[in-house]
Amino acid sequence: MSHDNLPVKDPDLGHSVPDPGLEPHVERYTDVDKGAGNRAYAAILMMLAAVPVLAIAFVVIYFAVPRDAYIDFGLLKANAQNVGFGLTGGLAAVLIGVAVIQWARVLMSDEESVELRHAASSTDDDRAAVMGLWDDGVEQSSVRRRKLLLGALGGAVGISLVPAVVLLADMGPHPTARLREETLERTIWAEGILLLNDENWLPIRPEMLEVGQLVNAQPANLRDLHGVEAHQAKAKAAIIVVRMDPNSIKVPESRKDWHVSGILAYSKICTHVGCPISLWERQTHHLLCPCHQSTFDLGNSGVVVFGPAARALPQLPITVNADGYLVAQSDFTVPVGPSYFERDSSQDFKDGDQ
Amino acid sequence: MMANPTRIASTSPVLEGQPAPSANREMPGAVKWADDRIGLAKIGRAGLRKVFPDHWSFLLGEIALYSFIVLLLTGVFLTIWFKPSMAEIEYDGSYQLLKGMPVSEAFASTLNISFDVRGGLLVRQIHHWAALLFVAAATVHMLRVFFTGAFRKPREVNWLIGVGLLSLSLIAGFAGYSLPDDLLSGTGLRFVDGLIRSIPIIGTWAEFFVFGGEYPGDILIPRLYMVHILLVPGILLGLISAHLALVVYHKHTQYPGPGRTENNVVGYPLFPVYAAKAGGFFFIVFGFLVLMGGLFQINPVWIYGPYDPAKVTAGSQPDWYMGWVEGAIRIIPALETHILGTTWTWSVFLPGVGLMGVLFTGLGLWPFIEQWITGDKREHHLLDRPRNAPTRTALGVAGMTSYAMFWLAGGNDIIATRFALDLNAITVFMRVAVFVAPVIAFIITKRLMLSLQRADRERALHGSEDGVIVRSPDGGYSEGHLPLSHEEQFLLTQHLQHRVLEPGAETDASGVRRKKGGVSKLRARLSRWYLGHDIAKPSAAELAAAAHQGSHSAHAVEDGHGAAGVDGAGINGIEGPRHGADAGHGPERAGLHH
Incomplete structure (x- = not known):
């Protein structure tokens, strides 16, 4: 049995051995x-x-x-x-x-069957017929004589997509310069805010930290927030507080008042994609991000020493209040966390800055 | 074994149009009722005995399909209890270690499914394993299609649908991974936030639109839930239907062999053999996933704890299919441009958005690129043996190698801790390896494929060794050859070899005159690179000559030249076969085959 619409006309093209045909069936x-x-x-x-x-x-x-x-x-x-x-x-x-x-x-019987294929394409007959039908339809629609119809329809449908897209404009607040200043560029740190140990939520005194010790901390005013605000604030405000021997670290002139006898505070949020950084190497003063292994030198204003992060960890200026507890002097001086397009990164600390 | 040959090819039944086997058969009432309304018999007549070829590698796509069905079934079960809400509540379920903790409703309901709903943990784990299997099976299925050339005309559209399915399955998987709102999935979302932010110019806007404001916001999980259970599965379902419909329309490809041609399909009819095998295989896939869900723990979110933006665990890893992107993000050196108060952070955008774009665009374009390089416009229903497309196979292996290197880099911390190696050294090594390893893999694979082509040529010409080493009176060793079966000789020589395109040629490979111009220099050079090294398969004349020689050397074994090697010139088909021509050189050449 055969038909005319086979996929290829010359199935034996290039054969140097004739097709022996199906192997004999072997009974099981x-x-x-x-x-x-x-x-x-x-x-x-x-x-x-x-x-x-x-x-x-x-x-x-x-x-x-x-x-x-x-x-x-x-x-x-x-x-x-x-x-x-x-x-x-x-x-x-x-x-x-x-x-x-x-x-x-x-x-079940295991005799193989053979079925003929058809070319994926339609026959020439079908093609000619469908083109004829198409032409009839086009003729009937009168677009040949009234040529503006198609353009006008296309334009109208095209423009009507605009309202449909605009409907999505409320998916989120618009990050204009003002909103960015209130969100991405600000954390809840401010002058006099206590640093709380993230484990026991108690304020930290300088003498509680030994040289080489690192603790995770949060701003005291985080406790006033709940739900989504708390998460958003925490995702930016989390810090690490670390005590190093003041003689073994480099403190630039501009940051000489930012630490309390070798106790420095840095953003815990990686400048690469924002993971909370956590792995501390006491000897080298290096801090390693567990997500993508960016490594920062906390003994040198948090500059990047290895990995994909491109900016130094922002440092939080701290001091001691009248009761002897560690407090922030102000908010961070640059936005924390991963880069975004509108970020002015000229103020970030670069290795060698004073 | 009872191996009785009963019939041969020429008498095999060719099914075409299916004439009614017994004309007097009446339809049962219910079927007749349905046929009166929807014309069932027409569909059945065309499809009930449709022939499907049988091969283990055709089951890979089936595994993906069945995993998808399992995902739909188990997913519906999970939605009965899961609450896609980021609202904070106090956990009050039966997992004691988290009792009283503030957690999101999404996390609490995930724990509820795991600890308080009977069978909930089983179904959750089946769902996760099935998702991993779905992406894995789809990936391996795609590799099978690539290496056998099943994407060639007329199946390019189905290949594109497949590429779409694979990319969507990554999105579906990632969205699902993020729903429980545990510490690991939250870390994944933190990464997505950084990734979206990194898009030049529109990044911040995209971030605020996706997260409904500043990260993490409180609307993302409901949105991901919609993406995970409605939007993406809906599109997947539509694309899978189209994928299968095209398989039915084109009929399945088949491996070359005796009796298999470009114009037929040899196999078993849909009803009952193929339906039984496919249906049975669904139960096997399902059963194995149930066993895995019952015996192998996956994603124990109660151990990770609820998401906390200030916490992360060392050794955090995404699901396997995101590992290569993770690796790229890890090994890229710091790259960031600061101009005019703006920041272009390449070290997130390039490996994240860029790399995925390169992979899926490259996959999508491949059938058209290959067609352009080879000038091949024929329909193909017989699959390539990978050796017969050496450059394609080598490119595929190079791509897999690059993927593997990126993927390994995604575990650089694990490698460092497990093998006590230096993390930074591994990272630097990987930066080089992702580019160099694929080149090495390409060269090795191409050489291997060419060697296999040579071996095929040798075997087709001279047959198989008879396993008897004969020492001749003057000290030469040789081995006789046995002629191949007609079937094997056909299999080794049936493939169509494309000619290299010549620059300026006015006709294409199959001799059709071109409409415009000829072949550009670039295209000709690519064609030479792509096809130029193929080992010419033996022609009918060469086979006849070799057969003639062979009948001589049946006696010539004693003369010590039964197993002479064939040198390079002969292999490339420039010279005729020199089998048996090196009398007296037996000792050095005996048993030596390229």
Whole structure:
């Protein structure tokens, strides 16, 4: 059997050996040996028969096993219900699958069939016909004589997309210069705000920190905020407070009043993509971001020593208040966190600045 | 084994138009009712016995499809309890270690599904494993399609749909990963925030629009939820339907072999064999995912804890399919431009947005680039053996190698701690490796493919070694050859070899006159690079000559020249085969094959 619309006209192009045609069909063991066929049949039935047993076991586990029961595997403990569900449900599904595939493999006839393909394209007839129909339609629409119709329609539909797009303008507030100043360029740090240890939420006294010690801290006024405001404030205001030997670090002239006898505070938010930086190397004064491994030198105003971050960690000027607690002198002097297009990065500290 | 050949090819049934097997068969009532209204019989007549070829590598796409079905089923279950809200509440569920903590509703409801809904943990874990399997299976399926040339005409559109599916599946996966609002997913979102911000000119606006204001805001998770359960799955479902419809329309490709031609498809009918195998395979995939959900823990969010913008864990990793982007972000050197009060932060934009753009644009364009280089406009339904497209195979392996290097770089901290290596040294090494390793991989793969072509040529000409080493009276060693079966000889020589395009040629590869101009110098040079090294397969004349020689050397074994090697000239087809021509040189050449 054949037809005219085959994909290629010369399927033998380039053949140096003539196509021998399909290999002879080889009968399977289960085709010729009655016993083997019956055994395969029985095996498939047994697999399917196991499924109801597993399904019942699943339901029993659902109702009979307490939710907090666990199985102790030695190295680890696992929720008993979850393991039971997985084993019974998973095995049941696998058995159905294996049984059906085995049925197809050994019991269904395995003689291969051959089907002819058609070219993906339409026939020349179809093409000519559709072009004719198209022309008839175009003629009927009168756009040939009244030529402005199509342009006018296109313009009208095109313009009507504008209101549809404008509808999305309220997806978020517009980050104009004023809004950026209130959001991206500001944190809740201000003069006199206490530094609170992020573990116990207590203010920090200089003598509580040994040389080499690092603590995470938050501004005391963060406690006044809740929900989304708290998260937004925390995502920018988080700092690390670190004490280093004043003689082993470089303090530029412009920042000589920003520390309290070797205690310095830096933004905890990486200048690369904003992960909270956390890995501290006491000996080298290096701080490593666990996300993308940008490394900052806290002994040198937080400049980048390795990795993808391109700007120094902003330093928070701190001092001691009348009660002897660490407080901020002001907000950060530059925006914290990752770069954004409108950011004026000329004020950031660069290695060698005084 | 009972290996009785029963019939041969010429008598195999060709299914075309399916004449009714028994004309008197009446339709059952219910089917007749449906046929009266929707014309079921017409569809059934065309499709019920449609032939599908059988090969393990055709199952890769099926795994992706079945994982997607499992994702839909388990996803619906999860939506029954999940609350996509960032509102802060006090956790009051049965996980004691977090009791009383302020957490988001999204996080609390994830814990509720994991600890208080029976079977909830199982379904959550199945859903996560299925997502990982979906992307993995789709990726490997795409590699299969690439390496076998299944993207060639007429399947370019389906390849584009596939590229769209793969990119959307990354978005779907990432959106889902972010929903539980745990510490790990929050860290991922922090990264997305930095990524969006880094887009030049519009970055800040895009950030405020996506997050509804300043990061993290309180609207992102509801929005991601919409993207994850409605927008992206809806598009995926539509594209998957189109993907499958085109497979049905084009009919599946098949591997070359005896009786398989560009104009037919050899395999098993949809009903019952293929339906049983495919349906059974769905249950196997589903069953394995259920076993994984029950036995292998994944994404234990209660250990990570709720999201806190001031916290992060060392060793944070995204799901596997984002690892290569993560790696690129890690190894890029610091690059930032500051001009006129603006900041262009290349070290986030290039590896993040740029790299994904390069991958998916490159994949999308590939079928058209290859067509342009080879000048091949034929329809292809027989798959390439990867060796017969050496440059394509080498490019594919180079791409995989680059991907692997980026992916490894995404775990540079883990590599450093596990193997006690210097983190910065690994990073610097990776910066070089992502560019150099693919070049090395390209060269090695291309040489390997050419060697395989040579081996095929050798085997087609001279047959297989008979395994008997014979020492001749004058000390030479040789091994005789057995002729190949007709089927194998056909398989080794059936592929179509493209001619290199010559600059200025007025006709294309298949001899059709061009409408405009000829082949540009650049195109000719690319064509030479792409096709120029292919080993010519033996022609009919060469095969006949070799067969003639072979019948001689059946006796010639004793003379010691049964297994002479073939030198480079012969291999390239410039000279005729020299099999058996080097009498007396047996000792050095015996058993030596390129």
